[in-house]
Amino acid sequence: MTKISTIAYRDLKSYFTSPIAYIIIAVFLAVMGWMFFNILFYFNQESMRMQQYSPKGISLTDGVLRPLFGNMNVILIFLTPFITMRLFAEEKKLHTIELLLTSPVKLYEIVLGKFISSFLFVTLMLALTLTYPIILFATGNPDLGPIITCYTGTLLLSACYLSVGLVFTAMTENQIVAGALTFVALIFFFIINWVSHFAGNVWGEVFTYLSLIGHFQNLSQGIFNSVDILYYLSFIVVSLFLSHRVIDSYRWR
Amino acid sequence: MIQVSHLTKMYGSRPAIDDLSFEIQKGEIVGFLGPNGAGKTTTMKILTCFMPATSGTAVLEGFDVFENPIEVKRKIGYLPEIPPVYSEMRVKDYIEYAALLHEVPKSKLKQAVNSAIEKVSIGDVQNRLIGNLSKGYRQRVGLAQALVHNPEILILDEPTIGLDPKQIIEIRELIKTLGGTHTIILSSHILPEVTATCQRIIVINKGRIVGEDTLEGLSARMKKGLLYSMIVKNPSQDGLAALKQLPGIKTVSHTGSKIVIELQHGTQDMRDKIVETAVKKGMGVLEFSSEKISLEEVFLQLTTEESTIGNGSAKTSIPNLDVAAHL
Numbered sequence A: 001m002t003k004i005s006t007i008a009y010r011d012l013k014s015y016f017t018s019p020i021a022y023i024i025i026a027v028f029l030a031v032m033g034w035m036f037f038n039i040l041f042y043f044n045q046e047s048m049r050m051q052q053y054s055p056k057g058i059s060l061t062d063g064v065l066r067p068l069f070g071n072m073n074v075i076l077i078f079l080t081p082f083i084t085m086r087l088f089a090e091e092k093k094l095h096t097i098e099l100l101l102t103s104p105v106k107l108y109e110i111v112l113g114k115f116i117s118s119f120l121f122v123t124l125m126l127a128l129t130l131t132y133p134i135i136l137f138a139t140g141n142p143d144l145g146p147i148i149t150c151y152t153g154t155l156l157l158s159a160c161y162l163s164v165g166l167v168f169t170a171m172t173e174n175q176i177v178a179g180a181l182t183f184v185a186l187i188f189f190f191i192i193n194w195v196s197h198f199a200g201n202v203w204g205e206v207f208t209y210l211s212l213i214g215h216f217q218n219l220s221q222g223i224f225n226s227v228d229i230l231y232y233l234s235f236i237v238v239s240l241f242l243s244h245r246v247i248d249s250y251r252w253r
Numbered sequence B: 001m002i003q004v005s006h007l008t009k010m011y012g013s014r015p016a017i018d019d020l021s022f023e024i025q026k027g028e029i030v031g032f033l034g035p036n037g038a039g040k041t042t043t044m045k046i047l048t049c050f051m052p053a054t055s056g057t058a059v060l061e062g063f064d065v066f067e068n069p070i071e072v073k074r075k076i077g078y079l080p081e082i083p084p085v086y087s088e089m090r091v092k093d094y095i096e097y098a099a100l101l102h103e104v105p106k107s108k109l110k111q112a113v114n115s116a117i118e119k120v121s122i123g124d125v126q127n128r129l130i131g132n133l134s135k136g137y138r139q140r141v142g143l144a145q146a147l148v149h150n151p152e153i154l155i156l157d158e159p160t161i162g163l164d165p166k167q168i169i170e171i172r173e174l175i176k177t178l179g180g181t182h183t184i185i186l187s188s189h190i191l192p193e194v195t196a197t198c199q200r201i202i203v204i205n206k207g208r209i210v211g212e213d214t215l216e217g218l219s220a221r222m223k224k225g226l227l228y229s230m231i232v233k234n235p236s237q238d239g240l241a242a243l244k245q246l247p248g249i250k251t252v253s254h255t256g257s258k259i260v261i262e263l264q265h266g267t268q269d270m271r272d273k274i275v276e277t278a279v280k281k282g283m284g285v286l287e288f289s290s291e292k293i294s295l296e297e298v299f300l301q302l303t304t305e306e307s308t309i310g311n312g313s314a315k316t317s318i319p320n321l322d323v324a325a326h327l
């Protein structure tokens, strides 16, 4: 455990020594902020119009939270490859991996350390968006439940993105290649959901099941379903295992 | 204690090292000597469990690199060919990181880091970013990283490359003081480097061991190697025999008009006597030159004629140098 945290701490710290970390955070906050206020503005107009028909109007959950987190999950597909791309690729390129692989550290400890560092980075990014629910609480009366499930879901989803990124950064010593491949793979897992609309019944269900975003539906409505959580967790475990295998086979070349 | 037997590493169908076997005792300082591409780095990467061998075994302190890599890694400190340093880290943080990876307990961390920093004298840059350091300093940081957990075995791949002469001497001294309590393997393609620090030298070339000797053995070979070569007009059996009769001459051999004379160990300058005798016997001296076989030449000889010099014969054969004719 101590070695995992040693590695995670070093990697997390090294994020903040390069400008890319600040650029990722800045882009994320700028885009999210812009979306949040747009959604809020639109929601205001809509809810005033809706009030003419039903006294309750549409809820903050449906009108603000769901579109906000839906967008956030797509934006994270673009940003997480930048977070993971260097994790192994750079170590290989600069030969620092020789220190890790000749230290009395197990391979899984290295993989977990790297994964945790990237996860902590995303957690920090998401923590900075807590301002939006705070604004909602200050101005309205949102349900706490969906906010919690949305954040939990987004964290799980990001962890899936990151674990895919880890597989590809383990494969190459070129950061750009690692990032690009991660992006393509994530888009694939995203698009698989659309395909399910056209595919037949059985295949449609299989594709929906495989889709990363598909499992966010319940969570976005404030529902914890063990199937979704289990899906995300197994997705992460399988990807981490794959990265472990890839790094191991790198030694055999 | 390191026991390596029949170690082979293939890259595709080409062997990088081919059936290496050797043993290194506890506390010994051994030099791997060989030209570029000989397989020094490959051997070290296998010993440090960085990569597996294709066949053969390596056992360090009783642990097999393949079966017990973690145990082996606990016992070694490794300075790779390219120091594995992170340019965005500060020197001290980096060495601390390496110490933590190598299980230095928290209570001894500070002391271990400081002593490693002191050993390679990088105290003046300990708070700087590694990326801003010169190559030599980076090399020293790499060395500190290998030393920080006080490992039983040190594996150093070209440890003094890129250092200035003063540092080279300091690092050599450091390596010598570490010997005895630590088992040390270092690699180099520069002979003086290994003769300055190592007790035993393993010469490898094209993945094979072509010579293995103690420092004494190698220097003895050098002393034996005082050679004269002479080109004469009329070589005659009579003349050659007369040369052989001279005191202090060990062997006289000739190919065509060229005569090579080897002196016995410790013989003083014999040039005047030899030329005198040759002239007296009417051989007609055209050219005469004397050449000391340097260690470099022994090394070159070992690594360029690997087909004729095997593992055993390398210890006894004296290279028959084609000495350039110059007076």
Ligand SMILES: Nc1ncnc2c1ncn2[C@@H]1O[C@H](COP(=O)(O)OP(=O)(O)OP(=O)(O)O)[C@@H](O)[C@H]1O
Residues within 6 Å of the ligand: A253, B011, B015, B016, B017, B034, B035, B036, B037, B038, B039, B040, B041, B042, B043, B081, B189
């Ligand atoms: N990853 C690799 N793929 C293919 N061949 C390799 C690889 N690494 C090394 N080799 C080959 O293995 C042989 C031994 O290389 P090695 O790096 O061990 O030599 P060395 O003795 O350390 O040389 P140098 O003095 O240049 O450092 C070389 O012929 C090299 O080309």
Ligand SMILES: [Mg+2]
Residues within 6 Å of the ligand: B040, B041, B042, B081, B157
């Ligand atoms: Mg090398």
